[in-house]
Amino acid sequence: MFLIILLVPLLILAVFSFVIIPPNSEGQLVRFGRPLDKTLASGFHLKAPWDRALKVSLAQRTTKLNNLAPITKDNAMLEVDASLTYHVSDARKFLYANDNPMETLDTIVNAYLRGEIGRRDMAECTSDVTEINKALLSYLQQGEVDGESITAQFGIKVDFANIDRINPNEKIQESMDKKIAADNETSAAIITAEGQKKVKLTNANAEKEMQAIVNEKELAQAINAAKMMETDANARAKAISVENEAIQNVAPEYLQNKQIESYNHLADGENNTVIVPSDKLGSDIATYTALNTISQNN
Secondary structure: OHHHHHHHHHHHHHHOOEEEEOOOEEEEEEEOOEEEEEEEOOEEEEOOOOEEEEEEEOOOEEEEEEEEOOEOOOOOEEEEEEEEEEEEOOHHHHHHOOOOHHHHHHHHHHHHHHHHHHOOOHHHHHHOHHHHHHHHHHHHHHOEEOOEEOOHHHOEEEEEEEEEEEEEOHHHHHHHHHHHHHHHHHHHHHHHHHHHHHHHHHHHHHHHHHHHHHHHHHHHHHHHHHHHHHHHHHHHHHHHHHHHHHHHOOOHHHHHHHHHHHHHHHHOOOOOOOOOOHHHHOOOHHHHHHHHHHHHHO
């Protein structure tokens, strides 16, 4: 019985006299609330039963920084969500240098984005996200306070920074939507007006072309009519010319016979009087013969 009573405390002391630190982690010993200047690496370690080991993972982890509200150069309030990938670079500082390292990191990022976005207008902020990411990461890794990086002072190293979302707030978004809708309506009205203008212009050109075709047709008809008139006039002139040539080539005897026939027609009437020039009476046998015939008929 006495042995059992003796072994129980020894067993309890043995259980509290060692600690196992997981892989990729570190341990910090605390004795009666005071941190010891000793860091425990991964593995099995002996310690005093009254010492407590605080374990810190050194693996990468990601934290979300949501609902940041920086203001742009043109006084537009944005809603920004960011994410940071980091790891603990110094377990002792992570545990003791800052009461809440992640809240401090959130404040640092928010302050930096206010300045970085405040130098840009809203359009530049939405188009320069990659540049803002690079600038934020460079600031967290290389910005110095008392000779060390901003985050190293509380035992953190940021490996990656990314702006997940950067949008105008609800009121500005509503105004932008209204402006976009108005711009779309204006563009639609302009397109419709231009379309109507093109239709009218096309119709006008078509009418001009049709009128030109009609004018050309009428002109062709007028030219054809003029050519036909010219042809008819030439034909008549040709006929008259032929008749004149024929008359000039007729023998005098033929003309005399025609004169005699004319006299005979004149003499057919009872009251007709034929007057023959005196210079024709003595010299023109045909005339004499005609007159003789007339007198016999009477």
